[in-house]
Amino acid sequence: MKLYEIAHSRAGDKGNISTLSLIPYDESDFQKLCEKVTVKKVKEHLGKIVRGEIKRYEMPNISSLLFVCQNALAGGVTTSLALDSHGKTLSSALLEMEI
Amino acid sequence: MKQKIRIGCGAGFSGDRLEPALILAEKGELDYLVLECLAERTIGLAQKRKMANPELGYDPLLERRITSLLPILVKNKVKLISNMGAANPLAAIHKIQEIALKLDLRIKIAAVTGDDVFSKIDKKSEALENGIRLENNGDxxxxxxxxGVEGILEGLKSEAQIIITGRVADPSLxxxxxxxxxxWNIEDFELLGKGTVIGHLMECAGQIxxxxxxxxxxxxxxxMEILGHPIATVSIDGSAIISKVNGTGGIINLQTIKxxxxxxVINPHAYYTPDVSADFTNVYLEDLGENQVKINGGGGSQKPTNLKVSVAYKAFFLGEGEISYAGTGALERSKLAGEIIEKRLKGIVDEIRIDYLGINSMHNGQFKNESVPYEIRLRIAAKAKSKADAERVGEEVEALYxxxxxxxxxxRKYVNEVVGIVSTMIDRNKIELKITTLNA
Structure with a gap:
């Protein structure tokens, strides 16, 4: 099953950092996401995109995860040659993960 | 002192739709309307316009937005706060005064300045992002x-109905x-943290x-073609209800708020603004139904002593060219075209990127498609030192005909001069905050 089936995400950008939220449709899936979607798995999944460290914040107050990915935007929003220089579409990339 | 206020957000970026703000001002029963129109490098681009003409350098849509909004704001006694001043808040308030006089409306307008610290920063200091001296990143x-909030607060105390700023942290608006x-007390960081959470939720308008x-x-x-923009009804205890005008499109639920x-957000335990270090980890949400969600909790601690400074520099000229291929062998022909361009541009451009749209332009080929699409668009992008060299990119793609x-x-071919952004910090005591008011 893809993450897409049980969770949604929005990507944000700050310089060369991409922030990816991961929010289960059903709050009871939060624990499952905490177990399955580890930093190691995200690092593997986005290996060709995120070149730096990934930090995961668990937010039980809103049953959501937040991944802060360093060196993820090909040099940064303002000077990247990428078509999607903000990395707006990375939310969809995260949701492609098989769990 | 009020127990509650209603704040609408009518624009979440410079190019946002115009009419959601009009609907909010007309039907939102607002006390305040905020228009957030300043992205990270917008001010660098605005500075370039100001250099070309000292009477410009404010948001290019200001005249259109204000002309349509002003009569409604005056009629319904809604105050406006916006960072549409961009690189030139003073020119912006003169323009608004001119519009108000033309429409025969009586208002007081305030400009907040002091964010421009170009003469105060040490250009030899290192940029936070890359460790390169600021001046060595480019011109x-x-x-x-x-x-933060200080300048706007002075404007509000002066009883201006319209307050125009340059760079202000978005939640502070x-x-x-x-x-x-x-x-609220300006040192009550718990309340300021709660308010900052609400500001952060509101600042991107339709995104909530x-x-x-x-x-x-x-x-x-x-x-979605008539997406309503948000209203926050903020209570004195720092809780809020997010809603929108009845009859507008869109949805507000726990998912959109989350x-x-x-x-x-880089760190939900410490979301820094000039006003507070806000804590998002104790925010709780309650779905009230009918497109209303209550925001409880949030908090904060002491504000930072230094302020972040965005430094804009001339980075390079970006040249782009695109061409499509279709049918059997489309990918092979696209790749041949890419190879030809790469050889032709060698030594002319500094860095080149070749994308096959539909195949690998978004995620570096991390996820493989099993089938090749029927049509493929080749995109070449390159950095060049001069405009003429950047133009070669599109010229070479066109010559593929x-x-x-x-x-x-x-x-299709495009050339743009790219403004880059790096950051540094400044001691907040070095800021010379100033409020200028005009009457119409």
Missing amino acids: LLAANAYL FLAPMIHELG TGGYFADPIKKPVNK EQLLYE TNGPAGGGGV
């Missing part, structure tokens, strides 16, 4: 500190009227009402 265009109307959220399969949203709460692989079509 510097502008340096603007992120200001919303926090200032909360402090002013609800009588179903915009940038919809997915017909999993997250359907109704009537996506926006985490948007662009008669010199390249079979069946290429639909060439």
